Amino acid sequence: MLMVFLPLILKVLPLLNFMPSRFQIITVVMWYLLILSFVFDRFLSWFFNVYIVTDERIIDVDFISLVYRETSQVALDKIQDVTYKSGGLLKGLFDYSDVFVQTAAEIQTIEFELVPHPAIVVKMINQLIIQEEQEKIEGRVR
Amino acid sequence: MTPIDSFIKFIVNFNIWILAKILVMAALGLYILFAFLVLQEVNLMARTLKGVFNLPIKITSLIHLIFSILVFILALVIL
Numbered sequence: 001m002l003m004v005f006l007p008l009i010l011k012v013l014p015l016l017n018f019m020p021s022r023f024q025i026i027t028v029v030m031w032y033l034l035i036l037s038f039v040f041d042r043f044l045s046w047f048f049n050v051y052i053v054t055d056e057r058i059i060d061v062d063f064i065s066l067v068y069r070e071t072s073q074v075a076l077d078k079i080q081d082v083t084y085k086s087g088g089l090l091k092g093l094f095d096y097s098d099v100f101v102q103t104a105a106e107i108q109t110i111e112f113e114l115v116p117h118p119a120i121v122v123k124m125i126n127q128l129i130i131q132e133e134q135e136k137i138e139g140r141v142r
Numbered sequence: 143m144t145p146i147d148s149f150i151k152f153i154v155n156f157n158i159w160i161l162a163k164i165l166v167m168a169a170l171g172l173y174i175l176f177a178f179l180v181l182q183e184v185n186l187m188a189r190t191l192k193g194v195f196n197l198p199i200k201i202t203s204l205i206h207l208i209f210s211i212l213v214f215i216l217a218l219v220i221l
Binding site for chain 2: 020022023025026029030033036037040044047048050061063066067069
């Protein structure tokens, strides 16, 4: 919020007075363009940082920045262990924490950061793994 | 006048704000490319993940691109 009102300081402290007025206008406009970009970048990094759990695999999409995205997926039969760590006042109060999915694949751990109801997530993944194992034994192919 | 004399004359009479304008225009041009890339990424992610917020995010990224083009045009006109 402070960044939005920062150009108002220029009225008190004439930091840009060495520039012609047209350059001062463009500097302020560019400042707001950068703020818009920064806010949008932070929002999208959070919004598109998703974890998809299907009955066949787990997909982790890390939207690190607006131009850099990392997607990793692991088949359910490659999962070795699913754990979650909870602790802290806020995490306990609002029931959210990190879930760790240990795999035998190249990507050794998939981390679900700060997901709500981690116990339910772990339980659901474990159920899906058991279901996948049963399908394997029974020889069902989807 | 020798070439060295004309070069010195060019350096002495050189307007720094013309260079500044070129740099600002180049930066804003790159920014438009970046905004276009953002729009493409958002469209791709919106196609992958179906959700209620997809339309507002698509509109925001389009506004971001239009705003960056308008700033480029503004800089081209007033600088």
